[in-house]
Amino acid sequence: MKNRRRIYEGKAKILYEGPEPGTLIQFFKDDATAFNKKKHEVVDGKGVLNNRISEHIFNHLNRMGIPTHFIRRLNMREQLIKEVEIIPLEVVVRNVAAGSLSKRLGIEEGTVLPRSIIEFYYKADALDDPMVSEEHITAFGWASPQEIDDIMALAIRVNDFLSGLFLGVGIQLVDFKIECGRLFEGDMMRIVVADEISPDSCRLWDVAT
Structure with a gap:
């Protein structure tokens, strides 16, 4: 190395x-x-x-x-x-109320959400990765409206897969984080899932407890 x-x-x-x-x-x-x-x-x-x-x-x-x-x-x-151009956003998908969501909105931890919720956080350690809206993302040029749509579509597909994968071994996927990047292939560009998906980026609960 x-x-x-x-x-x-x-x-x-x-x-x-x-x-x-x-x-x-x-x-x-x-x-x-x-x-x-x-x-x-x-x-x-x-x-x-x-x-x-x-x-x-x-x-x-x-x-x-x-x-x-x-x-x-x-x-x-x-x-x-x-090699991709990382978009400076953490994309969090929540299925069950826990952590900061419960604190912010006063929802009891463990409450199953009516539908999966996607949140965006600006990747900036010095600012403690603040939560941002789609308006912030487009206004500051971090991603275009079409890229946001692509990111959200990827996040939902990943959520569907991970939820089934973990449920099959008795684990509930409470929430998780992904990062996305721009992959340039010749004259074409597409949004792809990047970074990692591991226990570091997932909140997992035992279904039986």
Whole structure:
């Protein structure tokens, strides 16, 4: 890894230059953070598990025709991905009231929502990732109205798949986060699911408890 050019390092992953143009290598760290790095510890093996789980989920999404940046897993901690232009938004899909939603709206935690709710948060650690509206997103040029529609459509499809996947093993998908990016292929551009989908980005409850 010392001879590879580091492109970016985040809280849980490192991106390195890939072997071919338009590719990157995504390395999963063992760091566990919360509240935008206000809480931090290292959990041995966490990166290995997240890499394998994310690989499993992204492989399913690709086979279902849901576009992602994932190409293949390289080893226990790394995967080969397509280089995308990340849209600076965290896309949160909520199925059950919990966490900040319960606090903001006074809804009892555990209440099943009448329908899945999509929320957007601007990716800015210094601002604690504030919640933003579609008006904010288009006004500040983070994404176009069409891109927002594409992101929401992807989020709903991912939610449908993940809900069924986890329910099959007795787990309720309370909420989860995805990130999306612009994948440029020649003269064409499309929105794809990027980053990772793992226990780090999902709130999961045991159905039996």
